[in-house]
Amino acid sequence: MTTPVTGAGAPALRRGGRARRKARWTFDSISFFLVFLGLPLALFLLLVIWPFVQAVFYSFTNWGGFSQDFDIIGLANYQRLVNDATFKTALGNNIKLAIVVPLVVIVIAMIFATLVTVGGRGIGQTIGVKNSGFYRVVSFFPYVIPAVVSGVIFSKVFDPSNGLLNGLLPEGLRQNWLGQVSTALPSSMFVIIWGAVGFYMLLFIAAIKAIPAETFEAARLDGAGRMRTMWSITIPSIRENIQTAWIYLGIAALDAFVYMHVLNNSGGPDNSTLVMPQYLFRLAFSQNQFGYASAVGVAMAVVTLVFAGLVFTINRLTGGTTRSS
């Protein structure tokens, strides 16, 4: 049976591996390293790192995108970026997305995952609610639909004149969902959340299944209710999955290009749904300012890395206490 990770096994394995490698450089081991280390590394350098370097370089130029001619203009693009109100709006929208979307998705996915795995009857074997297999399949459907398609579907649902949503609502509650500042971003967030919950629910289900059933049974024998079990058993046991989910969702929210572009490709009312990649796309492909667009791309990379770093730090700060207790 699986036991909580102690980390004791890993160093032992590593030590053993190093000893073997030192022993002999056979054809086997060399070809193994070439294929499984050399090739991926070469591809990674060529297709990921090299374009990074190029983007950073172009961000110091005024390259228009269609010729070999450009001037190196130093930090001018970055100076412009700092004073660019539209960029700041886009950055703000991305930050709002990166806070709200992961939070809501993880909470909903967590609740659903708990319900279909351990939320069932309170006696006997630990199981999910009735028909949990059916719910599990159904909740995954939205994730199967491509983002573009769900974007188009929801843009029709939100249509103020003939849309499904306004059709269902009484007169007084009808809104121009995607067309006014107060509702455009929340409506767009809803679509992203709708599309993402199914996948993260599945992720959490898999993680919860890996927790030994005895743990739950022991907790129950000690008199823990469902909420207490979720708070004290489930969440601490799968916190690394939650952290991963948070990072993935955060990155998705810092991008969000597909949904936003389909729902409101001009950036929404008063730019209230404009996100950084959309602005970058507009600069590069409709205004031919590839140099400045590269600077926006670099800024996006920095923001994303800062976000990932923040999540790691927060998890480390809160994580230590949980583990020791």
Place this chain on the structure above:
Amino acid sequence: MTDSRSTITRRSVLRGALFTAAAVPFGVTLASCATGGGGGDDDPTTDGGGDATEPADASNPFGIEEGSSVETVIFNGGYGVDYVEFAAEIFNEMWGGEATVEPTTEITAALQPRFVAGDPPDLVDNSGAQSMGFGAILDQLEDLTDVVDAPNLEGTPIRDTLIAPNVLDSGVYDGKLAAINYVLTVYGVWYSKSLFDANGWTAPTTWAEALELGAAAKEQGKYLFAWGKEAATYYQTLAIDSAIKQGGDEVRLALENLEEGCWSLDAVQAVFSAMKEIVDAGYVKPGGSGTFFTDAQAQWSLDQDALLYPSGSWIENEMKDNTADDFQMMGVPAFVVDDSSALPATALHSEAGEPFIVPSDAANVAGGKEILRIMLSKEAATNFAKTKLAPTVIADTVPEDGFGSTALVSQVEMLAAAGSDTFTHKFVGLYGLNQAQLVVWNAFLDGSKSVEELTSDLQAITDEARNTQEVIPVS
């Protein structure tokens, strides 16, 4: 065993997350960013086509070589590509060569790397939402004046067969005819003749008449205008057209040259105020800022919730499947403010679209020009009008009955009534301002922006373009 494996998995997942974190934002920028290593020579001289030797032969004005091949890349939009294939077949018969037509909807994605590498195709229809900005490629394009001066296949110089002498002006950038725009588009305000006849309405010619018509529409539970979020700037086009008719060429030049205070000119302000009056009176169907533009257009053409829709003449074709029976689409030119307008009420924004360009670095420059010459000849131009129900820049290709289309007849009538009072403007597309302006116009049509805010926001967009992009002077 299970333990160590799960450690590794988690580690690599987290590491993967970090790498993804770094990779995602770059993916967008870099997909197409590579000048490096191309080694393209910066020598601007033309190396193909042999047009250095001055050919006197009228049947071969560009000195094309027998059996040479021509590569064309054509925007595959509303007009398709078969009209270029029609010309390519004629080319193949004439020269025994091979002219290929490659359709694409994403001109920039397909051609940007080839321009950077100095290996562009011989003829390009640089059109559609993903077209290349002219500012960026201007110095890599041939001046096409020699095509216009060349005789067509029937022997008449092409310049003498044009529908109006200034019709190709939309392809002139900084004094150079960099593009020949092939299809003629008429901008106006479109309505249903059958609906207007049934109610005894006439199409307005001034903004005051439009306001009256709005009141009449409201009595019937209808609106005067409708708009969609991606097409809010159609109302900007209408406003600019009106302002140019009201204030004359100085308005056009101020806007085209991105001048300071260009949106505050009296004529522009008069038009904005008139529009604001219509918005405030509730004559614009609400909710446009959240409505997909083709849905909004169907509210006009199919549901007939709105009476008027400002657009280019592509609207008939675009809404073909979503137009009420017996709609009888007709157009009127953009409204003037009052009788004191600088241009007459019949003056018309007509613009030649589908810009065909010949890159200077192309392998067969002469071949690209030859295909254009064939397209501008009577046979190919008539074929286009007949199959696409749209006029080209070549005159007398549309018969009286407009091949059965009221909108086409209406276009020809508007063009005839305008005579030489036609104009166009292109700064919005040239400097890529549309996306930013859409935001402003959606808010204005929603009623949430005043004329002052509309003016200052549009001015800010113009000012930013002037300060960050190279301005190509227009005179």
